[in-house]
Amino acid sequence: MNLTDHEKAMYDGEHGRAKARAMDLLVRYGEALGAERLVETNNVAGAFNASTPSVQAIAEKGMEHVYSELNLDSDEVVEVPHMVAHTCQLITGIDNDNWELQGVDKSLVDMQRANEKYLGRRGVNMFATCTPYQVGNVPVKGEHCAWMESSAVIYCNSVLGARTNVEGKESTGAAALTGRIPYWGFHITENRRGTHLVELDIEVDDMMDWGLLGYYIGEVIGEEIPVLKGTGRQPDLIKLKHFGAAAASSGGVEMYHIPGITPEADSIEEAFGGRSVKGTYRYGAKERRETYEKLQSSTEKKVDFIMLGCPHNSIDQMALIAHMLENRKIHSDVQLWVHTPRAIKQVAERNGYIDTIREAGGVVMSDTCPAISRRLPAGTKVIATDSAKQAHYLPAITGVQGWFGSVSDCVDAALTGQWNGRV
Amino acid sequence: MDISTEAKPETIELKGRKVVAGRAEGEALVTTETISGWGGINERTGTVIERRHEMRGVSFAGKILVFPGAKGSSGWSAYFHMTRLNGVQPAAMIFTRMTTKIALGAVVTRVPAITELDQDPLSVIETGDWVVVDADAGTVTVTKKKPA
Structure with missing residues (x-):
């Protein structure tokens, strides 16, 4: 691959071991793709945080072990410097506030918090959402990005006209430290x-x-x-x-x-x-x-869990749900979780939407979703959701039956405990 | 005894492009269906778990995995990365469709990988064939299994 002088210097370790390891990964990845060069990026959205049991053994050795192994694919453990590119964390596995409701072990919550502190100081902004474009990261047309999360990638390319491939945990980790990503696929005009x-x-x-x-x-x-x-x-x-x-x-x-x-x-x-x-x-x-x-994978009309907000809800979706639940109570056999980015949750709180949803018996979640966390309320057998994506993944991942429908069909199911949706 | 009449195992050589360097040999595991990483495999056992996948319940650990490539979530590479850390990664990867998911996934799984072959590996290679992947040389040598 053709590298610029600055890229060669990073590769050769002149800018520290972390960047050398990051360049090594980018070169191996670029050559695997058949890319001829790298492109500069100043917009990275990745999966950095440690929140799952499989990461725990590595995290116990120190957070630099997590970044080296899982975000750089490096056997050498490197000190992680401040990110070079504007970088944000996508969705995570744990809601920092509602983890007990999710059934998460306290030791995992402590690990996630310690890891966030480590990453935050180094410039990984803790958006903790699958929709960074809703909370301040809105790339402009033509901007080269390195994003993960398929729903965000398609929005970035199509609606915003910015340019990204579906990146992974290791390539975003390397891009954040070097400001580079392989020039391949959707970075190239003809491929769009x-x-x-x-x-x-x-x-x-x-x-x-x-x-x-x-x-x-x-x-x-x-x-x-x-x-x-x-x-x-x-x-x-x-x-x-x-x-x-x-x-x-x-x-x-x-x-x-x-x-x-x-x-x-x-x-x-x-x-x-x-x-x-x-x-x-x-x-x-x-x-x-x-x-x-x-999209329907259920035959059972009695529902016990309603999942709203995938991809994470906008403030207008939160307003609509609050309006539908005003002065009403959800059915006692049903749990309702509504998901929105933490930054939007704060606005919703101020507007009184959170109180309305809570008074109706619902929970407003941030940072995560059931498909990513693989956590549902205990005993859930039948879910209803307004998200085609959750209806696609949740039954496959967790073995539940699923109904898909409009937000009003889902709110109706929350209030009655029965699925009455129709097309 | 005339050895020329004895059935020799059939050997086929395919030429392709190196994705990840290295040489490995082993038994082929062939699927014509793409594989999901996140939500599609168990990273502790190297087993395909996707509902309705023809390889559901089958482990690719130590096999020469022959498949069209990756699909699904951007967590693909992270999950194949974990199979390596858990020692249940495939011995090599042979695939037909290049994407960022499979390229990065093959790189971090750190097994020999090859693509752009001059014959369709999905039809030439069958599960159980003995396959030698020499990614640096760009060759895949297939010794057909004996007919049952």
């Missing part, structure tokens, strides 16, 4: 053009509809780049957040275009950029219904 056309025969309007459309597209398109035609009404952050998460769950979609709405294409032609259209799909009432059916 559309490949497939998806024509809509029906209007896609509310959040559930956008989730269904995303889940359908991921299934039929896999890892290609869809171009959407005929979406009708203007979508907002909430809808595109949900759409992208769904498409990245059922398939591996990392980029899409909605001509006239997403920033890299004003027209269908521009979205394809001269590439031939590899295939066309039509999405109508039949496809919508079939997708809805696919």
Whole structure:
């Protein structure tokens, strides 16, 4: 791989052992990809924190062991200096406040807190959310990023027009210390053009509809780049957040275009950029219904856990849920967890939304989600969720049955203890 | 005895591109389905756990893993990384579809890995064949298992 003088100096250890180990990983990774060079990045979103039992044995030796082994793939234990790039922590396994409710062992909570202190001082900003773009990290069009988290990557590429591949724990660890990432895949303009056309025969309007459309597209398109035609009404952050998460769950979609709405294409032609259209799909009432059916993995109408907020809720979603729960009580057999980034939780607290949700019997969670933590309320057998992504992963990971539906269907299930959702 | 009439095991050589350096040999484990890291494997046993995966319950520990590549969460590399720390990583990886997940995953699993082969490894290699991966030379040598 071609390295600049500064990159060579880092590689040779002139800027310390941590950067040398980080460059070693980036060169091995870049060569594996077949990349010719690295690109500068000043925007890294990764998984740094230690919160799982498997990390505990390493963390006991010291936090520099965790970073060296797990974030740099280095056998040599290095002192970790301050991050060079703007860097944030994505979602974690433990809610720092509600860990008891999650059933987390206190020793793990102590480890996470100690690890956060270590990372915080070195410039890893503790957003602790899957949606960094909701709480202050909003890259601009064309900005080269190194992000993990499939739902964030697809948002970054498609809605913001910034550039990132799906990075991993080790590559983000190395990028944060060097400000470099392999120049490959979505960093390169030609690789960002559309490949497939998806024509809509029906209007896609509310959040559930956008989730269904995303889940359908991921299934039929896999890892290609869809171009959407005929979406009708203007979508907002909430809808595109949900759409992208769904498409990245059922398939591996990392980029899409909605001509006239997403920033890299004003027209269908521009979205394809001269590439031939590899295939066309039509999405109508039949496809919508079939997708809805696919997302249901339950036959039991009695529900015991309602999960809202995947990807983490915006303040407007928190306001809506609070409004729906105002002066009401959830069913005594049901637990309701609502997930939002910690920074948004503070606003929701100030607005009184948290009190309203709490008075109704719900819990507002931050920092984590059940799929990442693999923790549900004890005895949960049947869940309901407004997230296509959670409906996809939670039954597979935890063995529960799952219902998917609109936020109002889910709130109704929380109040009645019964699933009455329909498409 | 005329040795020329004795059945010799069939040997095939494939040429490809090095992803991770090194040489390894072992029994092939072949799947035509992509594998998820996070949520798709048990990192303590090296076993595929994904529901509806054709290899569910099968361990790739010590095998030459032949598969299309990675899918799913960005935690792919971290989970294969853990299989190495737990000593249940595959002996080598042969795959057909390059992505950032599989590239980084192969690198941190630190096993010989190869791609861009001149024949489709998913159809040439069968589970149980003896496979030698020489990533530096860019070769995969397959000795077909004896017919049952």
